[in-house]
Amino acid sequence: MAEAIPTGTFGHARPPRRQETAPAPFWTxxxxxxxxxxxxxxxxGFELDDDYAARKxxxxxxxxxxxxxxxxxPPDVCTCGGNPTHQQTTHRKDAA
Known part of the structure; x- marks a missing residue:
């Protein structure tokens, strides 16, 4: 004889209601x-003195x-850093 798998709550129990608690008082x-x-x-002065902590x-x-x-x-100096694909000699806006 097989027993049925219980579903729901036994005896129609309800979970306890959430009790309202007073908030903690503010600190002055x-x-x-x-x-x-x-x-x-x-x-x-607290510092960890292991290698991992020192690296971190x-x-x-x-x-x-x-x-x-x-x-x-200065504005008339090229700042390309020696880029071989760079064709301009200056980066001035008026040099076109």
């Missing part, structure tokens, strides 16, 4: 400042390096 500016000071003190740190510093000032060549 003084509490935020104290918490930030505690975190800064705990993290001050160097890569991050290279990618987020401050902007550097690049000099712009």
């Amino acid at each position: 500016p003084q509490e935020q400042a104290a918490h930030l000071a505690t975190l800064d003190a705990a993290l001050a 740190r160097d890569r991050y510093r290279e990618q987020h390096a401050p902007l550097r000032l690049v000099t712009t060549p």
